[in-house]
Amino acid sequence: MRIGLDPGHGTAGAISGRDTGTAEYAPAEHELNFGVVAVLARQLEAEGHTVFVSRAQDPDFGRVFTPSARGRWAADRDLDVFVSVHHDGNDNPAFGGLHGFYDNEGAPNGKALATQIAMALCGTLGIPYSSYGGGGPACTWPQGHLGVLSGGANWAVTGAACLIECGTMTNAADRAIIRAAGYYTRAAEAIRQGIYTYAGLSPAVVVPPAPPAIVVVPAGFTEYMALYSRGPAVRELQRLLSAIGYRDEAGDPLVMDGDFGPKTLRGVQWAQARLVDLAGNALDQDGIVGPLTYGAIAAQALVGALLPPAADEPVDLGLATVATRSLERALWYIAHDVRERPMGSNRGGPGTGQPADASVNAILGRWFPNEAQPWCAAFVGACCIHAGLAHLPSWPPLVSSWRDWAQKQVTAAMPNGLLMDPATSRPRPGDLFLFGDRHIGFVVSYDPVTGKIVTAEGNFGDAAGTRRITWRGGSITHGVRLSALE
Ligand SMILES: [Zn+2]
Numbered sequence: 391m392r393i394g395l396d397p398g399h400g401t402a403g404a405i406s407g408r409d410t411g412t413a414e415y416a417p418a419e420h421e422l423n424f425g426v427v428a429v430l431a432r433q434l435e436a437e438g439h440t441v442f443v444s445r446a447q448d449p450d451f452g453r454v455f456t457p458s459a460r461g462r463w464a465a466d467r468d469l470d471v472f473v474s475v476h477h478d479g480n481d482n483p484a485f486g487g488l489h490g491f492y493d494n495e496g497a498p499n500g501k502a503l504a505t506q507i508a509m510a511l512c513g514t515l516g517i518p519y520s521s522y523g524g525g526g527p528a529c530t531w532p533q534g535h536l537g538v539l540s541g542g543a544n545w546a547v548t549g550a551a552c553l554i555e556c557g558t559m560t561n562a563a564d565r566a567i568i569r570a571a572g573y574y575t576r577a578a579e580a581i582r583q584g585i586y587t588y589a590g591l592s593p594a595v596v597v598p599p600a601p602p603a604i605v606v607v608p609a610g611f612t613e614y615m616a617l618y619s620r621g622p623a624v625r626e627l628q629r630l631l632s633a634i635g636y637r638d639e640a641g642d643p644l645v646m647d648g649d650f651g652p653k654t655l656r657g658v659q660w661a662q663a664r665l666v667d668l669a670g671n672a673l674d675q676d677g678i679v680g681p682l683t684y685g686a687i688a689a690q691a692l693v694g695a696l697l698p699p700a701a702d703e704p705v706d707l708g709l710a711t712v713a714t715r716s717l718e719r720a721l722w723y724i725a726h727d728v729r730e731r732p733m734g735s736n737r738g739g740p741g742t743g744q745p746a747d748a749s750v751n752a753i754l755g756r757w758f759p760n761e762a763q764p765w766c767a768a769f770v771g772a773c774c775i776h777a778g779l780a781h782l783p784s785w786p787p788l789v790s791s792w793r794d795w796a797q798k799q800v801t802a803a804m805p806n807g808l809l810m811d812p813a814t815s816r817p818r819p820g821d822l823f824l825f826g827d828r829h830i831g832f833v834v835s836y837d838p839v840t841g842k843i844v845t846a847e848g849n850f851g852d853a854a855g856t857r858r859i860t861w862r863g864g865s866i867t868h869g870v871r872l873s874a875l876e
Contacts, residue, residue: 769848
């Protein structure tokens with residue numbers, strides 16, 4: 391089949407600025423619509439259908455794309471099925487439920503499609519039908535009101551078009567279901583089932599693929615956090631961890647001091663071991679708080695303390711490998727504003743106003759006594775020495791020395807050495823990235839949707855810092871799988 395999917399909203403409106411859809415509660419409607427469609431499109435494609443999605447990113451506020459323009463977009467694609475995915479909002483918090491809409495002057499089969507999808511959603515999610523049109527799974531709507539359904543005369547020929555409100559975000563009962571773990575996968579599966587029932591296909595013969603990791607930046611997420619991060623975002627994270635039931639060895643909630651120390655790290659890994667993301671995937675227990683982990687913790691905190699308060703259990707701190715210990719040290723240096731003093735010397739020292747740490751000078755100065763070697767390579771070296779890396783690259787420690795060294799490090803898992811091709815690999819926390827012979831730094835995290843990494847590197851003038859850069863197709867020529875070393 392040719393299937394068109396429209397994640398509602400998320401672009402610029404025709405008159406006003408950002409068309410977010412219902413946005414009183416996080417995630418905003420455009421995010422929810424996009425998350426459901428992203429999972430659904432992948433499933434349908436894997437099953438051999440030709441799938442068109444009206445917008446490829448969320449948000450896409452730079453583009454004007456009105457509902458009627460989306461309708462015309464759909465009409466131009468000669469579709470068998472078109473579904474615009476929405477979540478409803480209402481001024482009355484008692485109003486709730488899900489509903490399908492069709493246009494009785496447009497595509498003739500819209501009613502059957504809307505009805506099948508709404509029935510499947512109701513059965514899967516447990517959200518009742520709303521009271522539109524007197525209740526029931528689907529109703530028609532005055533011509534022109536839902537412009538996405540009336541955008542093209544072509545609908546009258548073959549296609550079936552409908553708009554689905556998957557639930558009502560302003561209703562507390564619906565909201566709890568919409569925010570629960572695995573929601574995107576469950577809603578997508580129901581819509582797919584509705585489409586299949588409408589088309590007379592048997593969903594039983596197909597096996598849905600594993601859902602993709604949908605990275606929707608959740609409300610309240612402002613920055614990546616890891617060991618030694620500091621600031622108000624960490625304080626809020628500590629509050630959320632306590633709210634979902636994390637307690638330390640003594641049975642106490644985390645002190646909200648805004649300092650990401652070992653206790654906060656244990657709390658994050660404790661949560662990562664128990665929560666899944668909105669697509670239902672397990673979280674990496676890497677102790678790093680990115681959008682997926684933050685979203686899962688924040689969503690759990692909103693739903694309530696579903697996790698029973700539990701005394702701390704022995705948790706692997708994730709600092710057992712060279713890569714994680716090195717990365718820990720790199721983040722510590724950055725958090726403590728370690729700088730190259732004097733500039734060009736490759737020796738470290740505490741930044742302005744920071745407490746002195748003799749180990750910085752000792753480590754940097756021991757391995758990098760010479761000037762005119764790249765500070766970025768010195769920074770990686772200092773972190774790896776601190777982590778106890780047994781066999782260091784040969785002297786002098788240039789970026790190319792790291793590449794040559796990586797090639798020779800043969801492990802059971804990597805018989806050809808630790809060098810990775812960014813075109814065919816995904817980095818893990820603590821791996822290294824190289825710009826040819828010019829630059830080197832650590833990978834803090836990798837976002838599979840945007841293809842970007844967060845780095846920890848010593849190349850910000852005389853300082854070390856983090857930034858987001860493209861892993862594949864940008865300046866990165868090699869990766870080093872430091873995480874393969876014990
Ligand atoms: Zn909407």
